[in-house]
Amino acid sequence: MFDLELGPLGSASVFLAFGLAVYGAVAGIVGAARRDARLQTSARLAAVAGFILATAAVVVMQAALLTNDFSVTYVAGHSRIASPTWVKVVTMWAALEGSILLWSWLLTGYTALLAVTAPLSPLRPYAISIMQAVQVFFLGVLAFIANPFKVVPLPPLDGPGPNELLQNHWMMAVHPLLMYLGFVGLTVPFAYAMAALITRRPGTEWMAQTRRWTLTGWGFLSGAIVAGGWWSYEVLGWGGYWAWDPVENVSFMPWLTATAFIHSVQVQERRRMLKPWNVLLIVTTFSLSILGTFLTRSGVVSSVHAFGNGPVGPAFLVFFLLVTLTAFGLLALRWDDVRDRADLDSIVSREGSFLGVNILFVTLTAAVLLGTLFPLIVEAFTGDKVTVGAPFFDQTTLPLWLLVLALMGIGPLLPWRRAEQQRLARNLALLTGALVVSGALAWLLGVHKVYPALTVALAGYNLMSLYLLLSGALVPRLRLANRGALHVLRSYAVESRRRVGSMIVHFAVVIVAVGVAFSSGYRVDEQIRLDFGSSAEFSGYTLTAVDRFMERTPARISAGAVIEVTRGGRPVTTLRPRLNLFGEAGRTVPTPAVYYTATHDLYLNLNSSVGPDTTFVVLRVVKSPLVTWIWVGGAILLFGTAYSLGGGRRPATARAVAGEKPEGAPA
């Protein structure tokens, strides 16, 4: 019949989706204002249709990538015939335009899901419209500023392929996906918060309806941060996972404010307090996710991972300013409806500890934000260039992290309203005991650096806190139920998913904290030269350069060294650090080899080239203790988040039996 041209097909889908987003945003708001149910329904239908069209655009992009259709700009600029299939699929989010396509697609998906599943409420039409207004921006950028489907008049025979660092590890398939799922997930509570302001219903309704979305978004963002750290570790070759690079910081800041938010909303749910503050937090979270995209896509702050310049940066800046102005302006307009008329019995209470969480996380966000922007601020005022690097962020945030750990232990043990003196004293004594004992134990075992030692002490303190929480919940149940401990534990875990989930997450945070403290405090770095056939000692290991090797796949050439690792004469493992070269025009990427163990990792990176005449290699060798526990902790954290979300709505009987009282609350 006629040739199916992918470029125009993709463009058409994007344009239509854009049109539907505009229609839905307007129709939803007009429909809600006029209480016109038909108009509201048509806006919801537009949300579903928008998702179908965005899906079509994604399918077209995938088809173009997989069939090497270089008449599509994005494919010509970022794909390569020789790449393996998974790389081609992932190439969709390896560069700017494609990642905006992914973001838009997920956004339309969430909006459609919301349109279909959200319970009928006065907030719903506004919330969906606000989601669609956000879509208007993203799809608008896609359609008019960074269209990946533009047709190349003279298509090249092959393309350069995606960034070498990105195709060097499968984690690249996961990390951006998780991050955008997180950002998009946190757009839902933002939309509902705005809807709550518009409709003057700033109560708990908007957060009750978005609790799952918020927690899901937070979970994905947490996963993205841990996954990003692991990607850095496996790819970048310096043996670390977090460098406080601006790109890392801007994805971290929304996580910080979102973390404050998921804690702070509980105060509002329980005590009707902090209404304006919670709106502020979710608005800030959303703004920061847009700001982050602006900062990293515009070259305003220098970063290793920046995507480069272009008109997309200014568009994100305008959108960021618009969102900030609208949201804060709306909050100011509705101030009289939102203002707290709260009371507080005692600062030593659950709500008091949540106030502490807010202070800590706001200060953390401020430190990261100011550190990231400080060079820009100084340059704007004085023209001087200054440097703010990782040591600054470490020194400013470490004391705050320790305080977070301290608060994490005591907070959940405090009841709402006010703490009962006797019980509080007992709990504090036990917590302090655990703190001192584990700190002293760490010291005796040779942990003489301040931060790791304090982290161990606080870890012990937190484990005691978790024990107290669990026993406080289980002991009365055991007495009542008259059944086996395992049965009671199981039924408690099923009934109180939210509580148990939070305990799992807090436990995971302790594990991550210990991993971070030790891997950064006790890491050993060396660079050694090894002639082939000779050995060198490193931290109890003997490394022997046995041979060099070369591998070739259609996508890449690898050359590296075969290093035999022995300990006390016994063979441990064989590591193959290498250099990868993707395509002729590409650049070589050193690829480290890691020997993972529970107590420490041995990390080898090649710092010299390897060829047929090579007689020696230069290796960067790193031993970092307990680093694996960061990834394990990350996985546990995700499990905990999922656990607290899982199981659907609890049966009414379970809720009645559970008693709904925090431990130690006055009856």
Add this chain to the structure above:
Amino acid sequence: MKLRRIALIAVVVAAIGALFAFGLLRGNPDDRNITSNLIGKPAPTFALPLYERYWPDYGETFSLQAHVGRPLVINFWASWCLPCYEEAPVLQQAWQTYGPQGVQFVGIQTQDRDKRDEGRTFIARFNLGFPNVLDNDSLVGVDWALYGVPETFFVDASGKVVAKHIGPVTAAVLDQQLGALLR
């Protein structure tokens, strides 16, 4: 009250917007246009091996100390650096103009370990008449607080560094700086 609050928000948002707009208009943040600590200080000295073609005129080693007393142009380059290819003919041209007037040019190949063949090819390609040396371990580059290549320093007759140019040098820059030094 409401209006005042909204005005306050608008002012704050505008200030943030202005800061980022400055960031956008400033251009590439990688421009390391940082005032060098060296300006006004005595030029760090060095003695580095010359490429063979300069041996007849300068000997095997080029020592900066021996040339103090004349205006100096010190240019850092590398064989892998594209802008260096852009500026090499400009430098050769200027050398032909200012060399006879008493200005000494010297090219330093840096951040280019063991790339002697590439260095020779680079020099031959532009037929560089002024002496060129290899800073094999890049330490002279560190002494001169190099950020990247190419960078060009101007030293006056008393041996003080008077100016630094980052990026490919142009005829206009050379004329301006050397005009001032020769006056």
Add this chain to the structure above:
Amino acid sequence: MRRVATLTRALLAAAALALATLAGAQDVTAAPSVQIGSRAFDISRNLRCPVCTSESVADSSAEIAQQMRSLIQEKIDEGLSDAQIYAFFQARYGDWILLDPPKRGVHLLVWLLPVLVGATAIVVVVGMTRRWLAAAAKAEPANPADLERVRAALADAAANPDQRDTGDATGEDG
């Protein structure tokens, strides 16, 4: 066997050619001769790689970063203290080279600002808390009969959870 060996050699040569030509291009470099110890890496972690964008000398694989690590090791071997080594680079590159901003001049501001934000947050929260505490103190204590009625209503609500709409009374804490 011979043919395999020749082929391997040819492939290695091709790879080496490709890798060797790229080796100078700031990615992977030829071998610096010195062994570098942990202390040199610790120092270089606080120094900015001059040719990179926001990477430390320890983290970067750029040639100048490798050379600087070697230089730091040499300085250590010469018996210089950490402070002397930082001063060596600072004398040349200025404060810009220090990833750990010195606590003076304009840099002082970046250290003070987060403290200022934290202090402000504490002051604001304390101010609000006082107001709330005062509000709670003013509130009259509930009389026992009212309390009983509220309890009964709560129990009722817990038994019929579908009727709740605000969700705060039965909301679980976590």
